[in-house]
Amino acid sequence: MRYKQFEGALEQGNKDRIKACKSAIVFIKEQKNIVDIFNKIQTNVNFKKRVTHHDTKISNVLFDKNGKGLCVIDLDTVMPGYFISDAGDMIRTYLSPVSEEEKDFSKIQIREEYFQAIVDGYLSEMKDELSDEEKNYFVYAGKFMIYMQAIRFLTDHINNDIYYGAKYEGHNLIRCNNQLELLKQLLAKEDILQAKVSLYIENAPVLK
Numbered sequence: 001m002r003y004k005q006f007e008g009a010l011e012q013g014n015k016d017r018i019k020a021c022k023s024a025i026v027f028i029k030e031q032k033n034i035v036d037i038f039n040k041i042q043t044n045v046n047f048k049k050r051v052t053h054h055d056t057k058i059s060n061v062l063f064d065k066n067g068k069g070l071c072v073i074d075l076d077t078v079m080p081g082y083f084i085s086d087a088g089d090m091i092r093t094y095l096s097p098v099s100e101e102e103k104d105f106s107k108i109q110i111r112e113e114y115f116q117a118i119v120d121g122y123l124s125e126m127k128d129e130l131s132d133e134e135k136n137y138f139v140y141a142g143k144f145m146i147y148m149q150a151i152r153f154l155t156d157h158i159n160n161d162i163y164y165g166a167k168y169e170g171h172n173l174i175r176c177n178n179q180l181e182l183l184k185q186l187l188a189k190e191d192i193l194q195a196k197v198s199l200y201i202e203n204a205p206v207l208k
Helices: 002-012 015-020 022-030 033-041 083-094 112-126 138-158 171-188 190-203
Strands: 050-052 061-063 069-072 079-081
Touching: 002 138, 015 022, 015 138, 022 138, 022 171, 033 138, 050 083, 079 083, 083 112, 083 138, 083 171, 112 190, 138 171, 138 190, 171 190
Parallel strands: none
Antiparallel strands: 050 079, 061 069
16 A cells, blocks of 8 residues: 555655655665565465454553553554564564654664564564464564655655655655665575574474
């Protein structure tokens, strides 16, 4: 759906803005295989729809003064969905030390130790719920959510900021390019991160 909205914006959106963000458009089109994989997931019997939060950024968890988690908030987004939404948004928002608002892209990075923490924490609870095939799409979950958010930002930029709004000229284009840089760095480390997932699956204890 988000990719179709993007295509619609390219046909009907602000022509000057389309010309000015050509490189972002090209890169998004080059990564369309992420959409193709998701289309296959939707018909894959090994992928199950579950109760899903759909907005698992760290600010939606409340902590006490000692740093202990208390509860998850912002439950208006809860609905059926695939695990890639929740795991993917954690990857999207936890791995880099800076947010999607950062203009200095040199500060964007993929922190492998944070990825390992997500794998350890999420799969420790979900390893017996997820199918083996689902587990192997853990890194893809991050690619999926980063890519989708980049598309949403760029679509809004081309459509003159009618959804997210903008605090300054080109705000949503900055957000888009921020997420595309994060995606590029994730792609560069994909094999390393996938190996961490595979190692966890191999060493995970089996319930009797």
